[in-house]
Amino acid sequence: MTGPQSLTDLVEKLRTLPGVGRKTAERLAFHILKSSRAEAEKLSTAIMDVKDKAKLCSVCSSITDNDPCQICADPSRDHSMICVVEEAHDLFSIERVGEYTGVYHVLMGTLSPLDGVGPEEIRVKELLARVEKGGVKEIILATNPNAEGEATAMYLAKTLKPQGIAVTRIARGLPMGGDLEYADEMTLSKSLSGRMRI
């Protein structure tokens, strides 16, 4: 950008966002420049608000404005069922479906020995503490179906089994609307081994 300093600065800051290159940053900056001052102020304030207000839930490590979070504090949810996810956005994805009635536990990462991430670096200890407190009947492992997510699920299953609670893994198979012809071998394999009686 060869424009004024304030515009160049904004473009540079916007470029630090994921998936935002120079062209996109310039388009966004020009949009902000042309929008009303009130609109720009709302965006500017929302950015600081999320930093000031959002924090981690002390129970499930989800992101929340109030501690404990809305889900952990809800007596109508089934607190005997804990769904373990990698990140808070996975939790929000499941909540959007609107069918799960249990509570959650956010690991804040996955096991990744090559990157030096062991069980101590993610919230495994906190999960075990919740189980030890009692009342938990089922743990649903909803980590991502990729190498790290699978390894993390395996590790958690092995660690939790001795506690005598049901440990389940979300189903892996063909996505709805998918096509057998285009499915990869791993997905097809999981789809067959995970077949259910109808």
Next chain:
Amino acid sequence: MTGPQSLTDLVEKLRTLPGVGRKTAERLAFHILKSSRAEAEKLSTAIMDVKDKAKLCSVCSSITDNDPCQICADPSRDHSMICVVEEAHDLFSIERVGEYTGVYHVLMGTLSPLDGVGPEEIRVKELLARVEKGGVKEIILATNPNAEGEATAMYLAKTLKPQGIAVTRIARGLPMGGDLEYADEMTLSKSLSGRMRI
């Protein structure tokens, strides 16, 4: 989003940006949430800075922090040559090439009779005033090569011709790296009629 209010608010605000849908807004919001407070503050401040500092140049209507803009205030630029563009970002695109030594005039739009945009709604009057002041030898019409841009260029050419100055139009033809086979008819036609002796 079913997350905390501050996060939902930020996602909603980000969604007002052009080309940003729900998924992108959520990815950006999570990035901001995970970035340091200082980083978020820089972005938040840059947004307000551009609204507070950036204004229109009183000479060429470009965007600038200081009036007149850097280009209009530069005595080393050729003030007898005015390049007319639709928007300030077009000016920055030409400046990035680093070859043009004249000054600019930003129309802040194009003629578009169907949308009720006539010569009064864009900065034509201001351009004529600059020409009338004297000293201008050439006007380069660099509006976009589409219906509105061509119509605006035609209108300006007709209006400026009686002033006895050179009025030129940027070349339209095959883009560099392009392919004759895939060029549209209009581009090929312009490419032929605009051929130059080598």
